Amino acid sequence: MYKVNEIFETIQGEASFTGVPSIFLRLQGCPVGCAWCDTKQTWETNGTYLVTLGETVEKKADSEKWANASIDDIINLFKERGYLAKHVVITGGEPCMYDLVPLCEQLHVAGYTTQIETSGTFEILAPESTWVTVSPKINMRGGYDVLTSAMQRANEIKHPIAMQKHVDELEALFEQTGVRPELIYLQPISQKAKATKLAIETCLKKNWRLSVQVHKYIGIN
Ligand SMILES: C[S@@+](CC[C@H](N)C(=O)[O-])C[C@H]1O[C@@H](n2cnc3c(N)ncnc32)[C@H](O)[C@@H]1O
Numbered sequence: 001m002y003k004v005n006e007i008f009e010t011i012q013g014e015a016s017f018t019g020v021p022s023i024f025l026r027l028q029g030c031p032v033g034c035a036w037c038d039t040k041q042t043w044e045t046n047g048t049y050l051v052t053l054g055e056t057v058e059k060k061a062d063s064e065k066w067a068n069a070s071i072d073d074i075i076n077l078f079k080e081r082g083y084l085a086k087h088v089v090i091t092g093g094e095p096c097m098y099d100l101v102p103l104c105e106q107l108h109v110a111g112y113t114t115q116i117e118t119s120g121t122f123e124i125l126a127p128e129s130t131w132v133t134v135s136p137k138i139n140m141r142g143g144y145d146v147l148t149s150a151m152q153r154a155n156e157i158k159h160p161i162a163m164q165k166h167v168d169e170l171e172a173l174f175e176q177t178g179v180r181p182e183l184i185y186l187q188p189i190s191q192k193a194k195a196t197k198l199a200i201e202t203c204l205k206k207n208w209r210l211s212v213q214v215h216k217y218i219g220i221n
């Protein structure tokens with residue numbers, strides 16, 4: 001069973017898959033505690049907020065409500081809702097708190113491609129063909145060895161930044177781990193003008209890529 005915070009169909013707004021119609025599966029629970037996290041409603045798994053899966057679908061506003069769901073429940077729901085997107089983004093919360101192998105495998109059998117959004121603070125349990133976006137949470141809770149293996153598995157890195165020290169800590173992580181993936185995205189934290197300027201300047205200097213959270217600019221989920 002997976003703990004589901006919400007399920008919705010939208011356009012992927014971040015990194016390489018930006019613009020791709022996607023079904024988002026947001027799992028409940030994250031112990032990392034990033035101060036600027038835009039999904040704090042997923043952090044705790046409080047029994048008071050346990051609801052049915054139906055209630056988590058296309059919530060009208062962010063909430064701490066969550067539901068238990070099996071893989072069949074999730075795939076059946078995608079079909080019942082008539083979703084046409086064939087790309088499933090598994091995010092959270094921290095999705096790698098869960099073993100995602102059976103979920104992704106069954107999604108592949110059902111004709112979907114899969115992508116995981118993860119902080120790299122838990123072991124990544126997912127099939128080879130799942131696209132893994134690692135947004136490394138440096139100096140946060142979670143082991144160094146886990147972060148190194150996450151960096152090795154990553155298909156792309158997406159790093160939220162607001163200050164030069166966030167760029168410096170990413171460079172230091174590349175040095176320490178000896179892993180420097182080909183696709184490196186900087187994502188301004190919370191659409192702040194200063195963060196966006198820094199991200200643009202740094203991408204130009206380092207030949208990295210810019211990821212703005214497109215969905216927030218156009219007012220979709
Ligand atoms: C909410 S997290 C969930 C997945 C996973 N826990 C992680 O951190 O990658 C999804 C993505 O949003 C990014 N993010 C969260 N809050 C943000 C904010 N305020 N501004 C920009 N990016 C943010 C995260 O770094 C991550 O890349």
Ligand SMILES: Nc1nc2[nH]cc(C(=O)O)c2c(=O)[nH]1
Nearest residue numbers: 011012013014091117215221
């Ligand atoms: N449209 C859209 N794209 C996204 N890419 C990553 C998201 C996330 O919250 O993980 C996200 C999200 O919440 N909405």
Ligand code: SF4
Nearest residue numbers: 030032033034037119
């Ligand atoms: S790891 Fe992801 S979900 Fe957890 S607090 Fe940080 S940004 Fe939020």
Ligand SMILES: [Mg+2]
Nearest residue numbers: 038039091221
């Ligand atoms: Mg989001």
